[in-house]
Amino acid sequence: MSDAIHPGVRIGHVHLKVADLDRALWFYHEVLGFEIIQRFGNSAAFISAGGYHHHIGLNTWESEGGQPPAAGTTGLYHLAIVYPTRAELGKALQRLLNAGVPIHGASDHGVSEAIYLADPDSNGVELYWDRPKEEWPLDANGNIRMVTRPLDLRPILSAAEEASVATPAQVQ
DSSP, X not given: OOOOOOTTOOOOOEEEEOSOHXXXXXIIIIITOOEEEEEETTTEEEEXXXXXXXXXXXXXXXXXXXXXXXXXXXSOOOXXXXXXXXXXXXXXXXXXXXXXXXXXXXXXXXXXXXXXXEXXXXXXXXXXXXXXXGGXXXXXXXXXXXXXXXXXXXXXXXXXXXXXXXXXXXXX
């Protein structure tokens, strides 16, 4: 058996083939709020949160005007975007609702709360936040026990509303 991967390894970015760069940027920049770091005409763009060089690359190099893959084929199932708090996930949900982006599902996984949707090119997108590690459900042997239960989105929206009405003294 090989050595385990170093615990400091992380996923750096996802690069997606898209049919229309402007349409993809509408979704990822205008709706979700990612910052455009660099754009190369109508062929590619690199976007991020917090000034990182890029979390998501978007390109039309092999896909301009293309169609999403047919159902039942291999490829990306979804990309997952983790938010630091339930309130920030709620803000993202409100942005989706305001933009009229359909929600495909929502699940409580015990360790996290997740919202599922698709981008304009039918790539699956999961938006989620992790509960604090000490709240993760464990089995009798102390192993993480993830579940999939329906998720009520109202408390997530409420968390965003509560965070946005914080008084200036609370924000400092």
